[in-house]
Amino acid sequence: MRRGILERYRAYLPVTEHTPHLTLFEGETPLYHAQRLSAEIGVNVYLKHEGANPTGSFKDRGMVMAIAKAKEEGSTAVICASTGNTSASAAAYAARLGLKCYVVVPHGRIAMGKLAQAVIYGAEVLAIEGNFDQALAMVREIADRYPVTLVNSLNPYRIEGQKTAAFEICEQLGEAPDILAIPVGNAGNITAYWKGFKEYVQAGKARKLPKMWGFEAEGAAAIVRGEPISEPETIATAIRIGNPASWKKAEAAADESGGCIDFVTDEQILEAYRKIAEWEGVFCEPASAASVAGLIKMAQLGKCKPGSKAVCVLTGNGLKDPQTALHATEVKPKVIPGEMKAVLEWINVEMDSAV
Amino acid sequence: MRRGILERYRAYLPVTEHTPHLTLFEGETPLYHAQRLSAEIGVNVYLKHEGANPTGSFKDRGMVMAIAKAKEEGSTAVICASTGNTSASAAAYAARLGLKCYVVVPHGRIAMGKLAQAVIYGAEVLAIEGNFDQALAMVREIADRYPVTLVNSLNPYRIEGQKTAAFEICEQLGEAPDILAIPVGNAGNITAYWKGFKEYVQAGKARKLPKMWGFEAEGAAAIVRGEPISEPETIATAIRIGNPASWKKAEAAADESGGCIDFVTDEQILEAYRKIAEWEGVFCEPASAASVAGLIKMAQLGKCKPGSKAVCVLTGNGLKDPQTALHATEVKPKVIPGEMKAVLEWINVEMDSAV
Numbered sequence: 230m231r232r233g234i235l236e237r238y239r240a241y242l243p244v245t246e247h248t249p250h251l252t253l254f255e256g257e258t259p260l261y262h263a264q265r266l267s268a269e270i271g272v273n274v275y276l277k278h279e280g281a282n283p284t285g286s287f288k289d290r291g292m293v294m295a296i297a298k299a300k301e302e303g304s305t306a307v308i309c310a311s312t313g314n315t316s317a318s319a320a321a322y323a324a325r326l327g328l329k330c331y332v333v334v335p336h337g338r339i340a341m342g343k344l345a346q347a348v349i350y351g352a353e354v355l356a357i358e359g360n361f362d363q364a365l366a367m368v369r370e371i372a373d374r375y376p377v378t379l380v381n382s383l384n385p386y387r388i389e390g391q392k393t394a395a396f397e398i399c400e401q402l403g404e405a406p407d408i409l410a411i412p413v414g415n416a417g418n419i420t421a422y423w424k425g426f427k428e429y430v431q432a433g434k435a436r437k438l439p440k441m442w443g444f445e446a447e448g449a450a451a452i453v454r455g456e457p458i459s460e461p462e463t464i465a466t467a468i469r470i471g472n473p474a475s476w477k478k479a480e481a482a483a484d485e486s487g488g489c490i491d492f493v494t495d496e497q498i499l500e501a502y503r504k505i506a507e508w509e510g511v512f513c514e515p516a517s518a519a520s521v522a523g524l525i526k527m528a529q530l531g532k533c534k535p536g537s538k539a540v541c542v543l544t545g546n547g548l549k550d551p552q553t554a555l556h557a558t559e560v561k562p563k564v565i566p567g568e569m570k571a572v573l574e575w576i577n578v579e580m581d582s583a584v
Numbered sequence: 585m586r587r588g589i590l591e592r593y594r595a596y597l598p599v600t601e602h603t604p605h606l607t608l609f610e611g612e613t614p615l616y617h618a619q620r621l622s623a624e625i626g627v628n629v630y631l632k633h634e635g636a637n638p639t640g641s642f643k644d645r646g647m648v649m650a651i652a653k654a655k656e657e658g659s660t661a662v663i664c665a666s667t668g669n670t671s672a673s674a675a676a677y678a679a680r681l682g683l684k685c686y687v688v689v690p691h692g693r694i695a696m697g698k699l700a701q702a703v704i705y706g707a708e709v710l711a712i713e714g715n716f717d718q719a720l721a722m723v724r725e726i727a728d729r730y731p732v733t734l735v736n737s738l739n740p741y742r743i744e745g746q747k748t749a750a751f752e753i754c755e756q757l758g759e760a761p762d763i764l765a766i767p768v769g770n771a772g773n774i775t776a777y778w779k780g781f782k783e784y785v786q787a788g789k790a791r792k793l794p795k796m797w798g799f800e801a802e803g804a805a806a807i808v809r810g811e812p813i814s815e816p817e818t819i820a821t822a823i824r825i826g827n828p829a830s831w832k833k834a835e836a837a838a839d840e841s842g843g844c845i846d847f848v849t850d851e852q853i854l855e856a857y858r859k860i861a862e863w864e865g866v867f868c869e870p871a872s873a874a875s876v877a878g879l880i881k882m883a884q885l886g887k888c889k890p891g892s893k894a895v896c897v898l899t900g901n902g903l904k905d906p907q908t909a910l911h912a913t914e915v916k917p918k919v920i921p922g923e924m925k926a927v928l929e930w931i932n933v934e935m936d937s938a939v
Contacts, residue, residue: 230612230615230752230755230756231612231614253614253616253865253866254614254616257585257586259586259608259609259638260585261608261609281609281636281638283614283636283865283866284867285901285903321866321867322865323865324861324862324863324864324865325864325865331931331934333927334917336917336919341906341907341910342697342903342906344906344910344917345902345903345906345909345910346867346902346903346909348909348913348915348917349858349861349862349867349902349909349912349913350861350862350865350867351861351862353934354915354917354918355917355918355920355927355930356917356918356919356920357919357921357922357926357927358919358920358921358922359921359922360922364922367922367924367927370924370928371927371928371931374928375931375935377931377935397585400585401585502704503704506704506705506706507679507704507705507706508679509679509680510608510638510676510677510678510679510680510705511608511638511676512639512676512701512704512705546640546903547700547701547704548640548697548700548901548903548904549903551696551697551699551700551701551906552696552700554700554701554703554704555699555700555703557704558703558704560703560709562689562691562699562703562709562710562711563709563710563711564712564713565710565711565712565713566712566713566714567712567713567714567715567718567719567722569722569725571712572688572710572712572722572726573725573726573729575710576663576726576730576732579686580730
């Protein structure tokens with residue numbers, strides 16, 4: 230049964246005898262072999278579904294570490310800026326340990342499920358008329374001035390916790406993959422995975438390193454374009470970030486690994502999003518699908534060696550953002566009267582069209 | 585790492601050499617010790633969070649079994665009526681195996697996340713102007729007349745899969761609990777848990793049986809009232825069912841175990857729902873909180889022996905129904921201009937009120 234990452238990967242983490250035994254049973258997330266995507270793309274595609282974490286995103290791995298250390302170091306309150314996933318995670322772990330949690334989000338620009346999470350876990354939520362990058366600047370200043378711990382990915386414990394996903398992939402495959410495809414927003418996650426793969430090679434737990442392929446959304450592709458974007462725009466709200474905090478580290482991960490940072494369009498993201506659900510039975514959030522969309526793009530450019538193993542990181546659970554799913558499919562459920570005759574007509578038509 | 589229930593509990597399930605190796609890595613869900621709830625209620629409270637399953641509800645355990653057997657038996661299509669969770673699960677597993685999935689739901693009466701799931705996984709969704717009980721009657725007739733397999737809990741494989749949650753609880757606690765508190769809607773789940781506990785005692789894996797305490801919502805309490813309810817009403821949409829299919833079996837589970845079937849009000853459900861999130865860091869759907877609400881009710885009636893162990897089943901993930909969370913908390917995030925001055929004013933007020 231699951232133990233949580235602080236216990237499972239204790240030897241690789243800054244866990245001391247004074248660190249609280251905190252867990253919501255994050256980690257040990259599924260790695261799905263994606264049969265139809267593999268056939269389409271021509272490489273062995275695996276999906277690392279981080280949406281299976283307790284609050285529905287990869288943030289839980291870093292947050293359990295950051296919140297446990299905040300408590301260990303005597304803090305009674307934490308704060309973060311968020312496009313939604315970070316605040317959900319911070320609020321849940323803070324609730325579990327009895328810490329106060331303050332959250333600053335861009336008003337009207339985070340998915341409904343994520344807002345609901347922060348609120349129900351009891352965080353104090355402030356919505357600013359501005360974007361994520363502005364919210365982040367604000368919480369940094371607050372954390373400098375007040376006795377409250379910043380738990381954005383600038384907090385180094387976050388990266389430590391998040392790197393454990395790379396450990397798991399090596400264990401699940403028996404080796405590091407050839408390619409690690411990952412969405413890039415604030416760029417902390419690609420940084421964390423790269424650190425994790427390197428540490429596992431150093432520890433003798435893996436023999437090779439993957440190429441790191443990071444994918445931004447076209448309308449928020451600051452790293453690809455080489456300059457911050459003041460008004461980032463994309464349907465993938467979780468990576469709608471115009472000035473990534475871990476910009477340089479993400480570039481280093483791509484460079485050192487012989488990989489790249491590229492971008493994908495919203496259309497490519499939504500197409501991948503639908504395929505992941507319809508073909509593989511896995512429902513991720515739109516931003517997550519940037520990894521698969523990016524892999525498809527690279528394959529079309531002839532950059533995927535046949536037979537290689539690619540792991541696409543799905544960063545969040547599709548239930549975070551049901552509205553996008555309903556819009557993206559353009560399918561409205563047919564509504565009919567609750568009479569047997571009408572239902573039998575429907576099934577007749579359906580069955581005929583299925584033949 | 586996780587294996588899925590067909591492999592993990594193969595010896596206890598109707599798995600043959602011809603059964604497809606189907607899994608989305610359902611099961612092995614967390615069992616949380618609930619510290620603050622334990623203190624309030626006066627018994628050791630554990631939360632079995634079935635919302636951590638791949639499609640976010642306990643239905644996945646039964647559905648993986650039912651869909652695998654449908655395929656094994658040559659079926660190419662499945663159908664179900666649903667308040668939302670069954671259809672999400674059926675659609676996902678059917679997608680994974682390449683089966684066609686038909687879903688009939690009551691129009692306007694299922695949570696948004698659940699509808700989004702069925703649609704994005706590629707099911708054909710029909711919304712009828714009627715309630716769940718009418719939808720179930722219809723799909724039963726369709727399954728009789730057409731070459732399509734019914735995967736509602738009338739399908740006996742569903743109960744087989746679902747019973748594995750009882751196995752896990754015994755393994756996680758090292759023994760069966762004294763009390764198993766569980767929401768009751770269509771009544772298949774309480775039936776499945778009771779079967780599971782009995783089988784584990786027979787197999788020598790547990791030494792005792794829990795008392796089974798099932799809780800309906802007051803506005804849909806057909807079993808408690810002793811008659812079907814034609815227009816069931818409750819905020820807990822997942823258990824808004826007026827004529828439970830497994831009625832007699834649920835009564836038998838309560839009777840044989842020395843337990844009971846009782847009801848809780850929507851107000852009690854929402855209060856428990858908030859406490860589970862704010863106190864324990866666990867976000868479940870409203871219907872799930874009926875188990876905790878029921879336990880609190882029983883404790884207030886003096887029916888909980890101090891020091892006993894009670895497991896409350898949380899049947900679904902809170903992200904299925906974000907709107908209820910936002911309404912239930914009655915907290916609207918404060919919206920302010922994105923200026924440092926305004927944010928500092930907010931944090932000053934917050935910090936002062938926290939002292």
